[in-house]
Amino acid sequence: MDAVRLAAERARKSSYALSSISLESRNAALEAIAQALEANSQAIIEANQADLQAAAEMKIPAALIKRLKYGEEKIRESTTSIRSIMQQEDVVGKVIARTELDQDLILDKVSCPIGVIGVVFESRPDALVQISCLCLKSGNAVLLKGGSEAKRTNRILAELIEKAITAVDARFEGTVQLLSTREEFQSLLQHDDLIDLIIPRGSNELVKSIMESTRIPVMGHAAGICHTYVDKKADLAMAVKVCFDAKVQYPAVCNATETLLIHTDIAAQFLPLIVEEYRQAGVEMRGDERVQAICPMAAASEEDWSAEYNDMIIAIKIVDSLWAAIEHINKYSSHHTDAIITADEAAAEEFMADVDSSSTVWNASTRFADGYRYGLGAEVGISTNKTHARGPVGLEGLVIYKYKLRGKGQTVAEYSGKEAKQYTHRKLL
Template sequence: MRSGPAAVLLPPALFSRASSTSSVLEVARSAREAARKLAALPLEDRNDALNRVASALENAKTEIETANKSDCEIAAKPESNVAPPLQARLKFGGSKFRDTIQGVRDLMKLEDPIGRIQLHRELDQGLVLKRKTVPLGVLGIIFEARPDAAVQIASLGIKSGNGVLLKCGREAVGSCRAIVSAIKDGLKTSKASPDVVALLTTREETAEMMKMKEYVDLIIPRGSNSFVQYVMQNTDIPVLGHADGICHIFVDKAAEIQKAVEIATDSKIQYPSACNAVETILVHEAVAKQFLEAFGSRAEKEGIEIRGCQGTLKHVKGAEAVEADWSTEYGDKIVSVKIVPSMESAMQHINTYGSRHTDCIITEDASAAAVFQSQVDAAGVYWNCSTRFADGFRYGFGAEVGISTSMMPPRGPVGLEGLVTYRYIMTGNGHVVKSYTGDGAKPFTHKNLPLQ
């Protein structure tokens, strides 16, 4: 069973159940039912399920790699018109496969995000309130053509007690079918139901899912800003938006120049198409010449293209920036640069053009950093480090399902902890509200008790 092509190993019937409205509904309903049971499993059973999923993926390595090879070959054809960076993300094998499986096992070590008591309060004698974290229910995640993401997201769902409906980019359908099949195989031997994870493969199914408010609790679209906007405007289900990443670095007048050059370079070229890559560098006029000369020669060496304001172009080679540059996520080795007269002016620029993702100040002046970090309205406000650290894995969240740039929580990189909600659990012994109102009303004690 380990040799033939994936198409033979995975009969289409296995997935065709999700091919019409009623089938998507059935898949979502089964996922909700399965998720309810998953939520009731103790941590050790959810961790055991993860372990079995990891082993099942290892056992299906050949099938998965074969399916992936086929996906990659199709994507590489000129007529498929798939950009090289996307082709690179599509590849799934070797160390990437190994690291991804390791990621599943690492997740087992993380604390349980559900069942945490966030509040424990006596309202009156014998009347006790607790606030306890519980899973959200069923997550609908629409992600790019990245097979490793299917594994990560499914694992985060299992650990956090949520069902997951996965919809991958069309280039990765073969790989994701093989992966989800293996995950289900792993779950079959565990206490969790294989229905907890399901794969949708067509746009029509995504559109159906977006209508199922009763069965889907959160939609997480990953992709272009326009796609996220489209999803937000076409569903009543809450959306966790992985929107534009217009990240800034402000090089303050008290910046150490070499540090600024290193951080700016890493923030741009370490992974130019990532949403946490820097797009605009704002430079205090007092250090403009010094920084720009150093950064300019580094940029030339690294192949970074500069779109600068007029002042900038006195010190470095590049094209003149136009208004649109300040709100463009290049996704490439291009950076816009602007000289500003003050930190106030830099913050003004960021609050105008930024996308509330991640913004950074480079300075040796701690009080300037404190002002910047308290007044810039982004999910991440950094001081003297690369914007590329904005990532669930780097934060220690056990990978991430997405990055939210909304003001409401969950905000920033969303991992395990962001996939839960809470419930107020109250216990009394015949307590009625009448006793606490009107003349002779009893007072509430509102005494906080230890969090258990």
């Protein structure tokens, strides 16, 4: 039997054990991970430095190198996130609904783990920590494949996590496993009898490739093409501040704004303000003809409206109405996160209702679309799917449900025929 199949079987066995491990043990395992990161921070940083050096020699883009870095600050962020996850309410075993079918025949709808999850991610070692901890807390086993550019960092993190959690409870063995090569992950996609869900975090091409290569359900987003629309009734000072943050604060992530839409009535006032801010920050701007007539810049092509730059580049377009902005977004957006800046509450509500995205935002940066910022503790990724989970996927997105029926000897035959018993179907919860 090949190594990938064995790993998947170990994960499946672990997933069955996890369903009965107490919340206290799961939280103790999370604390053990946080302490392991703190105690071994120097070794982690040394491994990451080796990855960074190799990436620089390979001339990997600067934006990806920034995401690859995992130093003291990132380790602190990881441990803070882990302890935040520990404080989250338990999502396993919650009674979602309770129905009396008849006297002494009670049906519960109860949350339960999904089971075994395969996750592939690029560049960011902190994703390995987040995903592992979210899966552990929600009672799921996980098989991880990180990018080769982070192989040393991912390896030491996975080893530390496995050692930390199995020291707490031997039943955690197999809960977190790291796959080494792309070929191993491709092999994993064939084991649909053992893997319940695939979550890809990476490029559009990566996600599409996985969706086309497996019968396992895939949850994720193929791109992060986010928009910010500055309405005719926007506070311009607020708009400058928010639009700057949405592009510049961290451009290499999926929730950074890629296209700026501006209402024609305020374009002449607003454009010079935001263009100057972007120019000082080193943002490359590409505008349509009406934008160029106000502020000279490179011309935007049709391809720019559907581009995910993940870099200090932004496309800018003037629109004639709120509805024109909504239509543009619904046509070109990846349905990730889109924002409106306006003082008009009715316009904001219309925008948030009609824009078909997993997150819609009023008077705030698209960068807020994040599991930690949404109070989910952390996230395994952001889903643009319309089934099961949507938006930043935290603990609640990693559980499904099952039905538990409790009776006292009832049979279906008793509810058939002329003198049959009648169901009460009374909602208890």
